[in-house]
Structures are given as C-alpha cells and as structure tokens.
Amino acid sequence: MSKMARRSVLGGLLAAGTGAGVRAGEWSERPVAWIVPFPAGGGSDLFARPIATHVTNRLGQTMVIANVRME
Numbered sequence: 001m002s003k004m005a006r007r008s009v010l011g012g013l014l015a016a017g018t019g020a021g022v023r024a025g026e027w028s029e030r031p032v033a034w035i036v037p038f039p040a041g042g043g044s045d046l047f048a049r050p051i052a053t054h055v056t057n058r059l060g061q062t063m064v065i066a067n068v069r070m071e
Contacts, residue, residue, distance in 0.1 A: 031062035037070040 034052055038044040052063040
C-alpha cells in the first residue's frame with residue numbers, strides 16, 4: 001500500500017472513530033465529503049464506501065465519497 005493510500009485509510013478511520021462522541025445538533029445539515037484521492041472502483045474506494053455507510057448509519061449524517069484525482 002502506498003504512503004498516500006495509508007494516509008487516506010488512516011484519515012478515514014480517524015474520521016469514523018471520532019464520531020462516537022458527537023451530540024445532536026453539532027453537525028451541519030449538509031453531507032460530509034470524504035475525499036478519496038484515487039479512481040472510483042479501486043481498492044481505496046472499495047474500502048471507503050462501507051465505512052462511509054457505517055458512519056452515515058451511526059451518526060445520521062450523510063457521508064459522500066468524492067473520488068478526486070490528485071497529482
């Protein structure tokens with residue numbers, strides 16, 4: 001796994017883990033975007049989507065995966 005992929009994965013896990021203590025009303029009504037710096041359908045994307053679904057269900061806050069090509 002590349003260094004960039006590890007950072008993306010670790011950032012996602014950190015974002016998923018910090019939501020446990022969030023109280024109602026602290027999040028905005030807009031969806032939260034999780035930027036995955038790799039193409040859709042790749043390993044990072046397949047890893048991020050189930051986590052985003054779990055965070056959405058747990059927090060009640062919509063989380064959107066944005067696949068953005070970074071150069």
